[in-house]
Amino acid sequence: xxxxxxxxxxxxxxxxxxxxxxxxxxxxxxxxxxxxxxxxxxxxxxxxxxxxxxxxxxxxxxxxxxxxxxxxxxxxxxxxxxxxxxxxxxxxxxxxxxxxxxxxxxxxxxxxxxxxxxxxxxxxxxxxxxxxxxxxxxxxxxxxxxxxxxxxxxxxxxxxxxxxxxxxxxxxxxxxxxxxxxxxxxxxxxxxxxxxxxxxxxxxxxxxxxxxxxxxxxxxxxxxxxxxxxxxxxxxxxxxxxxxxxxxxxxxxxxxxxxxxxxxxxxxxxxxxxxxxxxxxxxxxxxxxxxxxxxxxxxxxxxxxxxxxxxxxxxxxxxxxxxxxxxxxxxxxxxxxxxxxxxxxxxxxxxxxxxxxxxxxxxxxxxxxxxxxxxxxxxxxxxxxxxxxxxxxxxxxxxxxxxxxxxxxxxxxxxxxxxxxxxxxxxxxxxxxxxxxxxxxxxxxxxxxxxxxxxxxxxxxxxxxxxxxxxxxxxxxxxxxxxxxxxxxxxxxxxxxxxxxxxxxxxxxxxxxxx
Amino acid sequence: xxxxxxxxxxxxxxxxxxxxxxxxxxxxxxxxxxxxxxxxxxxxxxxxxxxxxxxxxxxxxxxxxxxxxxxxxxxxxxxxxxxxxxxxxxxxxxx
Numbered sequence: 001x002x003x004x005x006x007x008x009x010x011x012x013x014x015x016x017x018x019x020x021x022x023x024x025x026x027x028x029x030x031x032x033x034x035x036x037x038x039x040x041x042x043x044x045x046x047x048x049x050x051x052x053x054x055x056x057x058x059x060x061x062x063x064x065x066x067x068x069x070x071x072x073x074x075x076x077x078x079x080x081x082x083x084x085x086x087x088x089x090x091x092x093x094x095x096x097x098x099x100x101x102x103x104x105x106x107x108x109x110x111x112x113x114x115x116x117x118x119x120x121x122x123x124x125x126x127x128x129x130x131x132x133x134x135x136x137x138x139x140x141x142x143x144x145x146x147x148x149x150x151x152x153x154x155x156x157x158x159x160x161x162x163x164x165x166x167x168x169x170x171x172x173x174x175x176x177x178x179x180x181x182x183x184x185x186x187x188x189x190x191x192x193x194x195x196x197x198x199x200x201x202x203x204x205x206x207x208x209x210x211x212x213x214x215x216x217x218x219x220x221x222x223x224x225x226x227x228x229x230x231x232x233x234x235x236x237x238x239x240x241x242x243x244x245x246x247x248x249x250x251x252x253x254x255x256x257x258x259x260x261x262x263x264x265x266x267x268x269x270x271x272x273x274x275x276x277x278x279x280x281x282x283x284x285x286x287x288x289x290x291x292x293x294x295x296x297x298x299x300x301x302x303x304x305x306x307x308x309x310x311x312x313x314x315x316x317x318x319x320x321x322x323x324x325x326x327x328x329x330x331x332x333x334x335x336x337x338x339x340x341x342x343x344x345x346x347x348x349x350x351x352x353x354x355x356x357x358x359x360x361x362x363x364x365x366x367x368x369x370x371x372x373x374x375x376x377x378x379x380x381x382x383x384x385x386x387x388x389x390x391x392x393x394x395x396x397x398x399x400x401x402x403x404x405x406x407x408x409x410x411x412x413x414x415x416x417x418x419x420x421x422x423x424x425x426x427x428x429x430x431x432x433x434x435x436x437x438x439x440x441x442x443x444x445x446x447x448x449x450x451x452x453x454x455x456x457x458x459x460x461x462x463x464x465x466x467x468x469x470x471x472x473x474x475x476x477x478x479x480x481x482x483x484x485x486x487x488x489x490x491x492x493x494x495x496x497x498x499x500x501x502x503x504x505x506x507x508x509x510x511x512x513x514x515x
Numbered sequence: 516x517x518x519x520x521x522x523x524x525x526x527x528x529x530x531x532x533x534x535x536x537x538x539x540x541x542x543x544x545x546x547x548x549x550x551x552x553x554x555x556x557x558x559x560x561x562x563x564x565x566x567x568x569x570x571x572x573x574x575x576x577x578x579x580x581x582x583x584x585x586x587x588x589x590x591x592x593x594x595x596x597x598x599x600x601x602x603x604x605x606x607x608x609x610x
Contacts, residue, residue, distance in 0.1 A: 119594075120594050121594060122594075123590035123593055123594075124590075222571045222573070235569075235570060264575070264576050265569075265571070265573070267573065327559075329555075330556055330559055333553040333554075333555050333556050334553075334556060336549060336552060337553055337556075344530060348531075353595065353596075353603050353605055354594070354595055354603060355594035356594070356596070358596035358597065361606065362606070363606050363608070364605045364606050364608050365531070367605065368531040369528075369531050369532060370533055372530070372531055372532045373532050373533035376532065381532055382542075382545055382546070384530050384532065385523075385526050385530050385532070385542070385546060386546060386549055386550075388526050388529050388530040389518065389526050389546070389550075392526070392529060398557075399553070402557075402559075403553075403556065404568070405561040405564040405565070405566045405567075406556060406559055406561065406564075407567040407570075408565055408567045409559070409561070409564060411567065411570070444548055445545055445548060446548055446549060460570075461570065462570030487571065
């Protein structure tokens with residue numbers, strides 16, 4: 001099986017850069033291609049920023065951005081051009097990115113898509129976004145998400161749902177981009193930015209990446225700093241990128257990752273050059289196929305996708321073994337104890353006193369209750385209340401402590417197969433393709449929660465996981481596979497993911513119906 | 516386990532979220548759907564299993580006990596809805 005050489009990227013565009021680049025053409029470049037064109041001075045950072053600003057203005061129907069920052073983008077791009085000219089360019093110099101509105105950005109409104117934080121302007125910058133600016137990236141704006149990252153469809157945002165750029169063939173039904181990083185995934189898929197930051201607590205990077213035909217990686221817990229990212233469930237939250245190729249995701253990861261003394265769970269291990277792992281041989285890697293992920297009633301197209309993924313990795317020289325992760329089925333219910341419990345604690349800070357919304361009351365307790373009633377949406381209220389209940393006196397041991405014991409068992413399942421020599425685990429990323437806006441979870445919240453059935457185990461065990469586009473559904477929508485790796489072995493995931501990327505049929509976004 | 520309407524009101528108060536009377540039955544139903552979903556966990560044998568406290572094995576980090584920042588009252592109160600000098604303002608709590 002022949003792969004293109006690593007330097008050539010996934011698609012050859014020999015003539016594109018030689019021609020006079022029109023502003024629409026440059027948005028089609030991959031992040032790696034844009035980066036290289038900037039270094040070679042074939043295009044300026046200001047022109048690149050202008051092209052993306054234009055694309056964003058045309059795509060407002062998708063509702064990807066909560067705040068657009070065109071002036072800031074142009075100013076940062078001008079500085080990048082100066083550094084490119086003087087030879088002081090960083091690894092991401094001049095590359096325009098979108099930032100999930102869960103990351104605090106100094107001087108730019110940060111809301112977590114919640115009414116309770118409307119108008120909040122941080123006086124500090126999150127570590128991960130600061131790392132991106134240190135490396136020369138340019139900020140286009142703040143991306144929409146599910147409120148406080150609680151959701152799997154981006155429908156819980158106070159600022160309205162995001163619409164996916166994808167459509168079922170022959171249909172104009174509005175589809176969700178997945179969630180919670182729905183704005184990030186949709187913006188990257190629709191070529192509104194070269195890459196975006198995202199966060200993943202139970203699948204919030206990988207599920208929207210799967211729904212939009214993009215690549216999303218949730219790194220090992222502790223790989224990226226959580227400092228300055230609005231907290232949802234602190235023992236599960238991790239930052240990571242969404243991009244249009246495995247290489248692009250690897251480039252972003254290198255800049256985002258790193259030790260941060262301001263996050264006590266940040267791990268002090270060196271950051272490798274992840275890009276070097278893209279296209280590396282996977283010969284001899286042992287890939288586990290967990291039988292517990294073969295759900296009753298799994299659709300035939302997901303079964304087929306999974307079988308194809310196995311065949312591609314085998315053809316590239318990997319060894320396939322059947323494995324068992326016996327506690328898989330308990331991961332999602334245990335998550336719905338741990339995550340709401342931590343959320344109820346983290347969200348206690350929104351009290352109408354120190355920042356954000358304030359609704360007056362007759363006394364201070366009344367002020368708290370009025371503010372939180374008006375400020376939290378229905379899903380957030382639901383989770384805060386579940387969390388409050390499972391932590392309340394008399395229930396703590398039955399729910400929270402039991403869930404944390406089950407978490408130990410879930411992690412032990414993974415440790416056992418890794419000790420037996422498995423390098424990575426291949427599973428489907430989601431149980432289905434994207435669904436329509438308003439189609440799920442109205443009557444029963446659990447229906448929406450089931451979207452994360454394949455992804456949530458990874459957060460519970462703190463492991464890295466990547467979603468890679470691998471095919472299309474019968475309706476022409478993207479479907480993805482997930483690879484799960486050993487702690488801090490993201491490089492193996494990038495190598496294996498690039499095999500899937502090169503082997504899978506190319507999936508093409510519908511024409512720009514939104515522009 | 517399932518919650519009744521009185522429990523929903525108690526949880527809402529503990530969570531400091533005002534809930535209108537007409538919302539209580541519906542909320543009870545939603546919370547019970549989630550509790551039914553997590554009920555499955557009661558069948559798992561967790562005898563002798565340690566509850567997870569840290570997903571990555573690590574030592575709690577300590578830093579030198581010195582002042583590293585301070586004197587930043589302006590940025591701290593910059594987003595507060597009600598401020599006087601450098602104080603957050605709340606309704607009267609002491610008679």
